Amino acid sequence: MEASPKQPGVEDSLRAAAKTARAPTFGNPDQPPQGAINAEGNPASLTDPGPRNPAIGGQFPSAQSPPATDVGDMPMFWASFNNAPKRIQDGGWARQVTQFDFAIAEEISGVNMRLTAGGIREMHWHLAAEWGFVSYGACRVTVLDEKGRAYVADVKEGDIWYFPAGLPHSLQGLGPDGCEFLLCFDDGKATEYNTLLVTDWFAHTPPDILAANFGVPADTFSKIPLNQLYIFQGKEPGALAADQAAVKGAMGFPPQPFTFSLGASAPARQTRGGEVRVADSGNFHVSKTIAAALVTIRPGGVREMHWHPNGDEWQYWVKGKGRMTVFNTGPKAVTMDFNPGDIGYVKRANGHYVQNIGDTDLQFIEVFRSSYFADVSLSDWLTHTPPAMVAQHLNVDEETIAKFPNNEPVVMPE
Numbered sequence: 001m002e003a004s005p006k007q008p009g010v011e012d013s014l015r016a017a018a019k020t021a022r023a024p025t026f027g028n029p030d031q032p033p034q035g036a037i038n039a040e041g042n043p044a045s046l047t048d049p050g051p052r053n054p055a056i057g058g059q060f061p062s063a064q065s066p067p068a069t070d071v072g073d074m075p076m077f078w079a080s081f082n083n084a085p086k087r088i089q090d091g092g093w094a095r096q097v098t099q100f101d102f103a104i105a106e107e108i109s110g111v112n113m114r115l116t117a118g119g120i121r122e123m124h125w126h127l128a129a130e131w132g133f134v135s136y137g138a139c140r141v142t143v144l145d146e147k148g149r150a151y152v153a154d155v156k157e158g159d160i161w162y163f164p165a166g167l168p169h170s171l172q173g174l175g176p177d178g179c180e181f182l183l184c185f186d187d188g189k190a191t192e193y194n195t196l197l198v199t200d201w202f203a204h205t206p207p208d209i210l211a212a213n214f215g216v217p218a219d220t221f222s223k224i225p226l227n228q229l230y231i232f233q234g235k236e237p238g239a240l241a242a243d244q245a246a247v248k249g250a251m252g253f254p255p256q257p258f259t260f261s262l263g264a265s266a267p268a269r270q271t272r273g274g275e276v277r278v279a280d281s282g283n284f285h286v287s288k289t290i291a292a293a294l295v296t297i298r299p300g301g302v303r304e305m306h307w308h309p310n311g312d313e314w315q316y317w318v319k320g321k322g323r324m325t326v327f328n329t330g331p332k333a334v335t336m337d338f339n340p341g342d343i344g345y346v347k348r349a350n351g352h353y354v355q356n357i358g359d360t361d362l363q364f365i366e367v368f369r370s371s372y373f374a375d376v377s378l379s380d381w382l383t384h385t386p387p388a389m390v391a392q393h394l395n396v397d398e399e400t401i402a403k404f405p406n407n408e409p410v411v412m413p414e
């Protein structure tokens, strides 16, 4: 059935490929001889008899029928939480995409988690630093710093947190319906299922040591869980102020908050095409190893051609429909399609741009293993290089080059 050339999906792909074949290009698609534009002799070059899965294939028009300027191959830079297996427990679930699943993602790994109202991600700590972004609902976070100063805060949709490597913390969903969030670790190999859990340590410490350590009788611990809780259904917490008062010790509170309202912050840049909000150690002081940008692109807008000098870019696609092309030496250029829940990755210094190809706002997050956000705009470079120099490279006259954006709009049109 799937292999029949009469399948509508096959006809669609043929039409799409034929359209791509006719698409204008100023590239040199004949060297190397790659791309639908070269398939002029036999139209069957554009067909896709199968086997195929139209539901999955239909999500990737740019892979099925690449732009005429694309030339592969490149390490896969698309991944997704949508097909990542969930670990479901009473109280919520977690799923993750690490470098073990996504070879290119060396600097960052990602976790997607849901906690019910009252659902608890067990008290724990780990080797990597953790950066979180709330995509739904509300959550109470707790963390203790290395000077014994405790922090408790409630975060809601659009808020972020940062827990430095090794600091112990917990997460709990709040009413009415808990939360869903993204976690990033500043190490592509870090895994959510390999964290140090408070229950595991208790269960693997002799009762007499527990008694000596805590200064209470050993039978105090006769009912501790013998298996880790990881995620479990708890009682919804009371008022935030009460929790904050309860944790305050002699050392007081940490001097800087471990949470930040990224979604509600003033845009770093706003144009007709969209806006970008940035959180790094400059405004979210504790975030020493993660910098992030929340990018919104209006329909038809483009996140301008650019690259990042200071780190790989790990992306979480939040809303809308996007398409990204990545450029590297070779030359290589590969285009992929992105939907909500997908993950993208761009190696340091590789050129890229993002288009909103849907009819609603496109939103995605750029995450970097760096203390600061930095990018280099192609247009900025071309308008801040002697015009005669640029004109000789592009065969474009200097008057026209002077019309290029010269103040890094981030999202076009200006």
Ligand code: MN
Residues within 6 Å of the ligand: 124, 125, 126, 130, 169, 195
């Ligand atoms: Mn954690």
Ligand code: MN
Residues within 6 Å of the ligand: 306, 307, 308, 313, 352, 366, 375
């Ligand atoms: Mn970028």
